[in-house]
Amino acid sequence: MKKFRLILALLTIVSGIYMIYANVSVSGYRLLTMNSAAGHRVAVSYRWSVVVFLVLVILNALAVFIEKKHKHKPMTCPNCGSVHGEKDKFCKKCGYSFQKR
Known part of the structure; x- marks a missing residue:
């Protein structure tokens, strides 16, 4: 269970870092200077990175709850x-x- 939680935490961190990167990429003047296809890809990937990040945070919380519940x-x-x-x-x-x- 500890390895699973470690992998889940690492995935959450990587997803959070990508979410921040994608947010910076589509914000402000940068979005205006992109071509429409690249801007669309980054905007859509930002939306999905937020969803994935939130799901991973919820899974982390559930894993902690289950581990505490089943602790001997x-x-x-x-x-x-x-x-x-x-x-x-x-x-x-x-x-x-x-x-x-």
Whole structure:
């Protein structure tokens, strides 16, 4: 999951940088000096870069939410209250079986 979030974050950064580049390219006097075909291509690519950037930001937020939701919490023994890992089958302190749950 961490590799997926890293790749998603990098794609978001690249998309954001391209969005800024395309915005600068179609703003002000630069757009007036372009030929119509190039101006149209850059304007359309700017619109799509904004959409892609927003979708990637939403996916990043969902990935963080899902990772926090599925994060393993330490397990406490209901018999003695000692803290154990999620893979433990028995309590190391009192011998309580976690497989009963």
